[in-house]
Each structure stands twice: as C-alpha cells, then as structure tokens.
Amino acid sequence: MDAAKTSSIRGILLVLPSMLWLLVFAIIPIVVLLCMSTWTSTMFGIERTWDLKNYVTIVSDSVYATILLRTARIAVIATLLSLLFSYPLAMFLVSMKGRTRSLFLLLMFLPFWSSYVVRSFTWLPVLGRAGLINQTLMSLGIINEPIEWLVFNEGAVYVGLVYVYTLFMVLPIFLSLDRIDPQVLEAARDLGGKPYQVFMKVIWPLSLPGVWSGCVMVFLISVGAYVTPQLLGGTQGTMIGNVIATQFLNTNNWPLGSALSIVLIVMVAVLFAIVGRRLGLKQLFLGERA
Amino acid sequence: MTEGAWQTAALRIYAALFYLFLYVPILVLIVLSFNDSPAMGFPFMGFTTKWYSNVLAGGELVAAMTNSVLIGVVSAFIATALALLTSLGLRHRFLMKGVVFPIILIPIVMPGIVSGVLLLVYIGISGVPYGLWTAVLPAHITWVLPFAFLTLHPQISRFDYALEEAAMDLGAKPFEVFTRVLFPIIRPALIATLLFSFTISFDEFIRTLFVISVDRTVPIYLWVLIMDRVVPFLPAIGVVLMTISMLIAGAGFVLSQRSPSR
Amino acid sequence: MTDRLKLPSMHRRDMLKLGAGAALAAGFGGAAGAQEVTLEVMLPNAIISGKGREIVEKAAGVKLSDAPFQSTPDAVSRLMAPGGTSRFNINFGIVDFARQPVLGPSAGSEKVAALDLAKIPNFSKISAPYKGAIIERGGKTYGVPILLGYNTVVYNTEKVDVKDPLLQSWGALFEDKYAGKIGWFENAHQMIFAAALYLGKDQPSSMSDAEVREVGDFMIKKKKNVRVIWTSFSQAANLFATGEMNVAFATLPVYTQLTAQGMKVGRSWVKEGVQSLIGDVFIPKDSSHQDKSHAVINALLSDEYAKILPGISGYLSPNGIAGEGLSEQEKLDAGYGINSGVTKHRPMPIPANLNTWIEVWGRIKSA
Numbered sequence A: 001m002d003a004a005k006t007s008s009i010r011g012i013l014l015v016l017p018s019m020l021w022l023l024v025f026a027i028i029p030i031v032v033l034l035c036m037s038t039w040t041s042t043m044f045g046i047e048r049t050w051d052l053k054n055y056v057t058i059v060s061d062s063v064y065a066t067i068l069l070r071t072a073r074i075a076v077i078a079t080l081l082s083l084l085f086s087y088p089l090a091m092f093l094v095s096m097k098g099r100t101r102s103l104f105l106l107l108m109f110l111p112f113w114s115s116y117v118v119r120s121f122t123w124l125p126v127l128g129r130a131g132l133i134n135q136t137l138m139s140l141g142i143i144n145e146p147i148e149w150l151v152f153n154e155g156a157v158y159v160g161l162v163y164v165y166t167l168f169m170v171l172p173i174f175l176s177l178d179r180i181d182p183q184v185l186e187a188a189r190d191l192g193g194k195p196y197q198v199f200m201k202v203i204w205p206l207s208l209p210g211v212w213s214g215c216v217m218v219f220l221i222s223v224g225a226y227v228t229p230q231l232l233g234g235t236q237g238t239m240i241g242n243v244i245a246t247q248f249l250n251t252n253n254w255p256l257g258s259a260l261s262i263v264l265i266v267m268v269a270v271l272f273a274i275v276g277r278r279l280g281l282k283q284l285f286l287g288e289r290a
Numbered sequence B: 001m002t003e004g005a006w007q008t009a010a011l012r013i014y015a016a017l018f019y020l021f022l023y024v025p026i027l028v029l030i031v032l033s034f035n036d037s038p039a040m041g042f043p044f045m046g047f048t049t050k051w052y053s054n055v056l057a058g059g060e061l062v063a064a065m066t067n068s069v070l071i072g073v074v075s076a077f078i079a080t081a082l083a084l085l086t087s088l089g090l091r092h093r094f095l096m097k098g099v100v101f102p103i104i105l106i107p108i109v110m111p112g113i114v115s116g117v118l119l120l121v122y123i124g125i126s127g128v129p130y131g132l133w134t135a136v137l138p139a140h141i142t143w144v145l146p147f148a149f150l151t152l153h154p155q156i157s158r159f160d161y162a163l164e165e166a167a168m169d170l171g172a173k174p175f176e177v178f179t180r181v182l183f184p185i186i187r188p189a190l191i192a193t194l195l196f197s198f199t200i201s202f203d204e205f206i207r208t209l210f211v212i213s214v215d216r217t218v219p220i221y222l223w224v225l226i227m228d229r230v231v232p233f234l235p236a237i238g239v240v241l242m243t244i245s246m247l248i249a250g251a252g253f254v255l256s257q258r259s260p261s262r
Numbered sequence C: 001m002t003d004r005l006k007l008p009s010m011h012r013r014d015m016l017k018l019g020a021g022a023a024l025a026a027g028f029g030g031a032a033g034a035q036e037v038t039l040e041v042m043l044p045n046a047i048i049s050g051k052g053r054e055i056v057e058k059a060a061g062v063k064l065s066d067a068p069f070q071s072t073p074d075a076v077s078r079l080m081a082p083g084g085t086s087r088f089n090i091n092f093g094i095v096d097f098a099r100q101p102v103l104g105p106s107a108g109s110e111k112v113a114a115l116d117l118a119k120i121p122n123f124s125k126i127s128a129p130y131k132g133a134i135i136e137r138g139g140k141t142y143g144v145p146i147l148l149g150y151n152t153v154v155y156n157t158e159k160v161d162v163k164d165p166l167l168q169s170w171g172a173l174f175e176d177k178y179a180g181k182i183g184w185f186e187n188a189h190q191m192i193f194a195a196a197l198y199l200g201k202d203q204p205s206s207m208s209d210a211e212v213r214e215v216g217d218f219m220i221k222k223k224k225n226v227r228v229i230w231t232s233f234s235q236a237a238n239l240f241a242t243g244e245m246n247v248a249f250a251t252l253p254v255y256t257q258l259t260a261q262g263m264k265v266g267r268s269w270v271k272e273g274v275q276s277l278i279g280d281v282f283i284p285k286d287s288s289h290q291d292k293s294h295a296v297i298n299a300l301l302s303d304e305y306a307k308i309l310p311g312i313s314g315y316l317s318p319n320g321i322a323g324e325g326l327s328e329q330e331k332l333d334a335g336y337g338i339n340s341g342v343t344k345h346r347p348m349p350i351p352a353n354l355n356t357w358i359e360v361w362g363r364i365k366s367a
Helices: A003-037 A053-060 A062-095 A098-113 A116-120 A132-139 A154-178 A182-190 A195-224 A227-232 A240-249 A254-278 A281-286 B003-032 B050-057 B060-089 B097-109 B112-126 B132-157 B161-169 B174-203 B206-211 B218-228 B234-258 C010-031 C050-060 C072-080 C095-103 C121-125 C128-133 C188-198 C209-225 C233-241 C252-260 C290-300 C303-313 C328-334 C336-340 C354-366
Strands: A040-042 A045-047 C038-041 C063-066 C091-094 C135-137 C140-156 C182-185 C226-230 C247-251 C265-267 C274-282 C345-347
Touching (some): A003 A254, A003 B060, A062 A098, A062 A240, A062 A254, A195 B097, A195 B132, A240 C354, A254 B112, B060 B234, C038 C290, C050 C063, C072 C091, C095 C135, C121 C303, C128 C140, C140 C252, C247 C252
Parallel strands (some): C038 C063, C182 C247, C274 C345
Antiparallel strands (some): C091 C274, C135 C140, C140 C247, C140 C274
16 A cells, blocks of 8 residues: 555544544534424424424524624624733743743633633622722722723623633643744844744744634634623623523523524634635644645 | 843733733632622622631532542543544545544534533433433533644644654654654643643533533532522632642642653 | 743643542442432422422432422423433423423323322312412323412612602613613513513413514613623622612512522512412423322422421412411511412413514514
8 A cells, every 4th residue: 555545544543533423422413403403393392394494584583693793793803802812921921931831821720710600700799880990999089980881781791701711812822832943033033033023924923823723712612602791791792692592491492592503503614614715724724744 | 121121021011911800800709708798799798707618518519529520631631632633633634634624613613502402312312321421521522622622733733744754764663653752742732732621621511501410510510509599609619619729730730840850 | 942831740630630539439429329219300499408308308208319400491391302201200390381391282292290199198288279280181180389489570678769669560670760770580471571561461471473572672672771681590699789780570589589698678569460480390201210209299288398488489389388377467478469369460371472572582682
C-alpha cells in the first residue's frame, strides 16, 4: 500500500472513535429532532402527523423572525465584546512566566468553580437598585436616586454573557499565543518593526486559530443562551433559547420546540458557511500538514 | 520608558482591571454569605455565620460535589482523549474529511434543553436506567467534546511536522514519535484542555436535568433549590464550592512544584 | 525555549480528587442500603419537605426520593415521553392540564394505573369542592386531588400602601401606578388569564383568538411598567427583598416561603378572583411497587398530613379536617374561603386555543 493510502486509513481510524460516539449522541438525535419537528402537539401527547405545520407557523409569524435576528445580533456583539476584553488578558498571561503564570491562570478558573447557578445571582446585588454600584454612588453623593438602567435590559445581558464566557475566549487565545516562538518576534523587531506592526503582521495572524476557536465557542453558546438573558434581561431579554425552552418546559409543545431548534441550527450553519468562506475559516482550522 | 515597558505596564493595568471585573461578583458573594437577611442581596442586615453552618451540616452538598467531581474527571479524560484522536486524524487526508468539523460542533449548536430532552427520549426507548453513570456521563462527554476539540485542535494542527519527520527518519516508530516528540510539546495544551473540560462538565446542568433521577450533581442540587425555595444560603454554598476547589487545586499545585521539572 | 505552562500535573491532582471522592462515596454508600423500598416521585418539592416528608414516609413505610420538579407541564411531559410510564412511582399534575394527556383519547389508552381505592381509605375524606378534580373514566379512578393552590397579587408591605384599592385587583400588575416596580411570572396561560380577568372577561379560558390577541395588545402596552419576569422562587424572593419589584404575580408557595423567611409581604384576595388550581397525583401504569405508591397517596390525604400541608407549602388539602378548629378569620386568611366560596376564585381550564395564548405571550415578551 502506498503512503497516501496508509495515511488515509490512519486518518479515518483516528477520527472514528469520536465520530462513532457522535453518531449515537449527536447525529441520531438530530434525525429524531427532524422527525419530531414534523409532528404535532395535541392534548393527548404528540401525534405523528408528518407535516410542515410547525415550520409554517415559524415562518408566518413575525415574532420568531424578530427573535432569531435579535438572538443573532446579541450573540455576535457578545462574541466581539468578549474577544475585545479577552485578547489583552491572554497577552498578559503569556507575558507571565512560571508559577506566577499558573497562579493567574488558576485565578481565572476559580470563579467558574462557584457554579453557574450561584454566579447568575450575583449580578443583581452589583447592578440592581440596592446594588453595590448604586449604593456606592449614592453614598459618595454622586447621585440621589438609584440608576435603574444598569440591569434588566440588553446591556445587562451583554455584561452577563461576556462575564460568563471569558474563560472560553481567553484560554484558546492564550494557548495560541503561547506557541509563538519568541525568536520570530525578536526577528520582527530586529527588522525594524514597530510594536503595532509586529502585532498586526506577526502576533495577530499567528494567534488566529485560537481566536477563531474562542469566537466559535462563545458565539455558539450565546446563541443558545437562555438563563442569563432571562435573569438579567428583564423584559427585553428574550432570545431564541428562551422561546425553545418554553416549548419544552411550559407549553409542552415538543414538536414546535424541535422545529425552532432545527431553524436555529440551520441559521447557525448558514452563518458559519458565509463567514467561514469569507475568512478562510476552514483552511485556518483544518490546516492539513503542508 | 521604552516602548516595551509601556506595553508591559498597559497590559498589567488592564489585567488588574480585568481581574477586578472578574472578582467583584465573587467578593459580593463572600460578603452576602455573611448577610443576615432572607434575601440574596443588599441591604446588609447584620453579620451571621448561620448560612455556613446550615450548608456544612447537610450532607447533600458533599454528595453532590462528589458526583460532580467524579463525573467531571471522567468526562474530561474521555472527551480529551476523543478530541486528541480526532485532531491527530485530521492531519491526514481522507474521504469526507470535511464533515468531521461540523459534526463535532453539533453538541454546542443544539440548545441544552433540546439535547437533554432527546437524551431522555433515547434512554426511555432503550430501557437503559436513568443513572448517574448510564445517562449523565454520556451527556457530559458529548457536551464537553466540542470544547475539548476546539481548545486542543489549533495547538495540534499547527504543529511542526518537521520534528516528527526527523524522529521517524531516525528510526522511531509512530507510537514512539507520539509519546516522545508530540506529546511532551502538546502536554501543556492537553492539561489546559483537561482542566477546561472538567470546568465545563462541573457547571453543566441543563442536559443533566432531564436524565438524572435521584442523584444530584452540584448544579442540579442548586437549581432544584432555587426553583421552588427561597435560598438565602446560596452565597455560602458558592463560597464553600470555590474554597474546596481552590484547596484541591492548591494542593495539586504545591505537589507538582515539588516534583523535579522535566 | 519559552517557559512552558507549568500547571500542576493533572495526574496528581486527579488522583487526589478520585481518592477523596472514592472515600466519600464509600462512606455514603455504606450508610444507605436499608431494606426499605425507595419510591422515586415527581412531586412539587415543597409538599414533601420537612415534616411533610416525615409523615408520609412513616405512614407509608417507604423512603421518598424526589426527582427535580421543574413545572407541571414538564412533569406531565415526562409521563408522556417514551419510558415515562415506568420511570417514576408517583407523578403529579394540575388537574386541568393533566386530565386529558393522562387519560388519553379513549378507554385503554391511559398512561396511569387505575387506582385501587381499597388501598386509599382516606379517599373518602376528600371534601365536596374537590370532587370535580377526581379523574375517572368508566367507573375507575385514575387521579386523586391532593392540594389546592392559588395565584394572586403579592406585594411588599413595607414599600406600598397596603390600603391601596388597586392592590386588590389584578390591575396592580398592569396600571402605571407601580411602574418600574412590577413583576410578572413566566407563564403564558396564567399571566394572560390575569390580564383578561382585569379587562372584565368573565370566562378567559373561552376567549376567541381575537380576544386573546386583544388582551395581548393591552399587555404589550403596559409592558413598559414591568421591571422583570421571574421564573424561580429564589429569584422572586431576591427581587422583592432588593426592591426591584414591589408588586408581583405570585404563586402561593412563593408567598408562603417569603413570609416564612420573615419578609414583609402581603397578598390580596383580588376582586376579580384569584386563580385557583387543584393538583392531582397519579401512578404511572408500568411503575413498580404500586401498592406502596397507593400507601403514599393515602398518606397525602391523611389528617396528619392535611394539617401541616399549609404550613410547609401554603397549599390546602382536600381533606377538610385541616380547616376545622380555626376561627372564621383564620380560615379566610389561610385560603379556606376558596372552598366555601366566600373568596372569589377562578378555576383555570385549558383553553382550546392554547397555542394562540402561547403565541401571544411570545409576542408580548419579544415586543
């Protein structure tokens, strides 16, 4: 057997375990989801009607389109904000060495070990009417009445999402930055590159795989988020995750929930296809060995 | 100051602000855990340690923590292993290679509730009992896998194959190449991935909610509490969780510093 | 070479955790393992907490293990899902929402077992107002009521004028008076029902699609007065105590919990009628230990349990004995006025066009 074929077989064998696992736990569930989306919810449970009624509902009612667009918008902005805030921190971590670096890394992980449920309740005591910020500002005499708009609006949702997902963005960027050979950086500087140029031409491009990992993770989770927007968004925080959750938990309409989920998955897939092609995502990510 | 020094100073100030942002809610949590008030918030109505005695007395939190830790460790290892294999495999060329990436992302794209419900349906049909290890573990592994992959893959795909080629030229077999060339270099990334995977599993609750029966993981235990009960001792629980994690991590840290570095 | 990431060796730390974990698990495992039967139940947690749990476990001779109860529709859907007829030993549902799914469209399609009333002697103690909530078909009984709850307007007595007549009406949740301090509840049916009552609809569950949308438009107009839409108890308590909401739609257990924790809240007997709900229990038809499940149901209807149920959850028991021995005023305060008809209340049958309600609620939330 020639080398190419051996390599091909080896490749398939290596990806087989995870693909088999996902066949059972991801692909078949999607097929089930598709089937459920064509059924109808009735008083007595789910009837297998095999029609597209749910999709018609989704397409014809402008509510869903509004929420889907809003969700996409919030997710994109949350991802960009997260990137903006996380990148400098990843740079900082890389500039640290040895035990200090480990310490700061651990300090970053630590808040995430307090459990999501707990964390989601800590924003109100900070941003709320009787919260820390308001109380501090009032005791300093800067304001007389508590500021109402720190929470229960879209802005608060961004704060919540970015906070909860910092780890997801910092880590992959940090790992990518860490791999950059300092000799390359030195060479760039020796060749007369100013810091800004070194960054744009050397550091940033080399960190892109990590950046994309982080963005993909944060975007995907934000798109499906429903606890954070529900807790912090007040009456403005409805995202598609909430609507889907309601179908499964409150209104017992699994078929509609399934149809909404399929629509969401399709929307995300389309976004990825468009953005990915424009930015050469696939090459970047699946870069085969040269 | 030199340009480099400005840069370092700016980064440090930024980091300070960032950690402040990260820890303000945590500090608030600590303060509130001593708040003698039935609400989980300000105004501060007096200092008390009763929430801690409340939390530490019941064995439920400890049981939940044990479950969460065990599931977290096992799913982290399995998911990381699967992710590693996949990543290595993607360095080769083969038919239909393009579908691997989208498939790996499916668990993240599917909203948590949907995954939970589908797993519930699965298990119901198959007759497998709803247990911690039969239902919750697969759910966690599936959820963690894409994150492990996304974290690990960029580190492996950019790996300089020349090193491996050199090793093979020197007569090393593929397995040896892996253990002696590739593995030591990606080891930091592997460790980070394991830690990250553990953290994700530890926090996951929505998928677990549908397939768990009477066991509790930490998030489920807390979620059930807050859903239909007033829980003034929630901040105390959060602090206890973080303290225990910190102690374990700290112990591991100290122990690893004692070992001779490679 | 750049300094490599010196995180603590994963192996060592995990050994530590595994070791500790195993030791703890062994410790716990040893303690359990009685010969007692353990029943897995899907019931609102409040009703089998504390003393309630003790009473039921003792009377029925079992150990109770509770699954995470999220909401009634969720509990019912677990029953309907594949495998649902054997997963839990006892399931729960608000009678109006559970009756049809549980019975199925025709005889023979029931998801739950026909109850052997000989094993539930306390069945005879169910008082008259609750008889309508017994789920039966063809002479057999399938579901038995075990509690009555109600939803109403709850307010922070320290922040509002308790004599304000608006508080005695559902309008408190909509009108501008408490703008910025109002809390709604995340439930399409109940919220729209409340608004419909305020707008004067006498039978909200029979509203036509157009009427439902009309109510929805009203709610969208008033949405600007709402501070938050809450889902969990703790959240509601938190929001009251921190002054984010002073007036809110609340379910009975929330009110009971808040007062039990010492918070100064009051609840109204709103003049348009509080929303009353009766909860039933069922035995999934393929579950194990059904005789024990019967014993538990019997315990839930017992005199002893009926007397403490209001204390642990606020709910009233169909067993009329709990109301005895209380003064007229005490009875009214506890909610027994609903039973006797003195307090105005509205049962909530499922509307035939529930999907419209849900769609309208979705629109309200995304407006």
